[in-house]
Amino acid sequence: MDSSTSTxxxxxxxxWRLGWNPASEPFVxxxxxxxxxxxxxxxxxxxxxxxVLQLAETLEQMSHELMDEERICCDVESDRLWLEAEGYPHAYELHIILRQGRRAEGTWAAEAVPGLVQASQTLHLF
Known part of the structure; x- marks a missing residue:
């Protein structure tokens, strides 16, 4: 489902769900x-x-080095947040933890991740 207005x-x-609202500073x-x-x-x-894109690309590259039944755990981070993929290169859960100011964390099930990754790259609104 897609809902959008000019902002x-x-x-x-x-x-999964992703949203963007530049009028809602500081949390856009x-x-x-x-x-x-x-x-x-x-x-x-x-x-x-x-x-998210960096992690997906890394797992895609690693998939060529692993056997089908091998599980993997891979993480990427910035000073603001941390992401971890856990599972198989073609089907993995994704964990997020905010690292600054307020603290929060969440997990997406493996079935949700492909759509989430794709959508995260279509909202280039920054």
């Missing part, structure tokens, strides 16, 4: 999963989008 955008799928971004959500500052949002 506010929300994208959601099964087990929103990430959420099944039963949870957290607002992000502009800088946290930028880090999230960059790190």
């Amino acid at each position: 506010r955008q929300v994208k959601e799928g099964d087990g 971004g929103l990430v959420g999963g099944a039963g949870w959500a957290m607002e992000l500052t502009r800088e946290e949002w930028q880090d999230f989008c960059r790190l």
Whole structure:
């Protein structure tokens, strides 16, 4: 589902939700999963989008080195947030922890991650 106006955008799928509202400073971004959500500052949002893609690309590259039944755990971080992928390169849970100011954490199920990764790259609004 997609909802958008000239300023506010929300994208959601099964087990994930992303939002952007530049008029809602300081928390312009929103990430959420099944039963949870957290607002992000502009800088946290930028880090999230960059790190989600970096993690997905890393797992794709590593998939060529692993056997099908091998599980993996890989993390990326900035000074603002930390992301961890855990599972198989083609099906992994994604964990997020905010590291500055207010603290928050959440997890997306493996089924939600492909849509989340794709949507995070379509909301280039920063």
